[in-house]
Amino acid sequence: VDLSTQIAGVALDSYIMNASGPKCTNLEELTVIGESNSAAIMTKSCTIAPREGNPLPRYQDLPLGSIQSMGLPNLGYKAYLEMIPALKQHGKPVVVSISGFSVEDNIEMVSAFQQSDVDLIEVNFSCPNIVGKAQVAYDFEQTEKSLAAITALGDKPIGIKLAPYFDMSHFIAMANILKRYPVKFITCINSIGNTLVIDPITEQPIIKPKGGFGGLCGEYIKPIGLANVRAFRQLLDDDIQIIGVGGISNGVDAFEYLLAGADAVQVATCFEKQGPNCFQRIEAELALFMANKGYDCLADAKGRLKPL
Ligand code: RRO
Secondary structure, three states, X not given: OEOOEEEOOEEEOOOEEEOOOOOOOOHHHHHHHHHOOOOOEEOOOEOOOOEOOOOOOOEEEEOOEEEEOOOOOEOOHHHHXXXXXXXXXXXXXXXXXXXXXXXXXXXXXXXXXXXXXXOEEEEEOOOOOOOOOOOHHHOHHHHHHHHHHHOOOOOOOEEEEEOOOOOXXXXXXXXXXXXXXXXXXXXXXXXXXXXXXXXXXXXXXXXXXXXXXXXXXXXXXXXXXXXXXXXXXXXXXXXXXXXXXXXXXXXXXXXXXXXXXXXEEEEOHHHHHHOOHHHHHHHHHHHHHHHHOOOOEHHHOOOOOOOO
8 A cells, every 4th residue: 555645745655754742852862763664754842942841740651642741842943953954864854843932933933944954844833831821723813923924934835733623613713714824734633731630549640730731642632633634624625734643553543534634644642652663563554454445545545534
């Protein structure tokens, strides 16, 4: 089965890549991704200045996923700019994630990466873990202002990492905003923000930041990710690609996202827990599952969820 695909005209050898977040903050980690079967090298979201992130413990495994409040630990965007030539040596697309604290921050970072050799820019509108900062993706006015500014800075394709939505009116409102700007792809979904896991023995939360409130990740959130990909696939024009993310840990999960309409998928928690061999495994499982169903390529199943 041919698992090649494209995002904003950038060819990908396979449908599966790493998500921004786990193990993609420094050159050593990004090199491991470069040497893996991940279809692209995706970086941790960056800010203007380097950040240590939130106090520990800030990540915990859960039976079906994880909860975390990392707080945007990263090396600062200039470090990622400097790494791009080394990352490009791996012969696959390089995607930077940027996550400024203001429209001005995002303008500075997008402008810099527009002048670089990076292939795609994913602008993160949905980090739930910064004290005192709302998720841009839940503020439609701010989203529109930000999009107007960052899509006017150059020709390199820009995509947006969206928060999960839970109401049809929100899917429609966001899709209508996206249609007004040259956004080339969206990535759905970020973690489900501000969830709480309690340890009944210690009678405490299990992560330290924000009184225990953190982003829920992994298998718990797959139905929400699938719904977000499906809803936006039905609302947006075909010239905008959708990257699915949320609870993909095997080939069948990846296939479900394909039926919902994903052009590619990202893996976060499974990569965090299992390491870089997950990309090759999920790819092989997807190819086998599709071959058994008689499919030759992704396009044969993409978006073709059947009515019940
Ligand atoms: O670093 C984080 O705490 C973080 C980010 Br930037 C994000 O976009 N999503 C998330 O779950 N965690």
